[in-house]
Amino acid sequence: MTLANEHEALAQQLNAMVHVKILSYKSPQRYAVRQTIAAAQRLLQKQHPQLDITISEVKTLEEIEQYTSVFILPSLVVNEKLVCVGRFPKKEEVVAWLEQASLH
Numbered sequence: 001m002t003l004a005n006e007h008e009a010l011a012q013q014l015n016a017m018v019h020v021k022i023l024s025y026k027s028p029q030r031y032a033v034r035q036t037i038a039a040a041q042r043l044l045q046k047q048h049p050q051l052d053i054t055i056s057e058v059k060t061l062e063e064i065e066q067y068t069s070v071f072i073l074p075s076l077v078v079n080e081k082l083v084c085v086g087r088f089p090k091k092e093e094v095v096a097w098l099e100q101a102s103l104h
Contacts, residue, residue, distance in 0.1 A: 024074035
């Protein structure tokens with residue numbers, strides 16, 4: 001494998017990792033958002049099987065406050081970028097955010 005091919009493979013690998021954080025101190029809200037993310041993930045992985053999406057939950061007010069001051073409804077962070085604040089995202093929105101994050 002040439003050096004150029006190694007760099008291209010590494011770039012593809014790095015772009016294939018997306019980290020998603022669900023911000024909410026209410027478990028039912030996190031569950032609902034996780035289901036939406038999972039549906040978007042299944043859809044995307046059919047087109048991009050190399051895409052690796054990790055989902056974590058931010059549950060404490062102190063941790064949530066690092067991203068947003070909205071606590072009543074859930075928020076969403078993709079690759080450390082706040083993309084959705086104080087509402088339940090639609091699957092189509094999540095797909096777009098994940099695709100965009102995988103390109104960077």
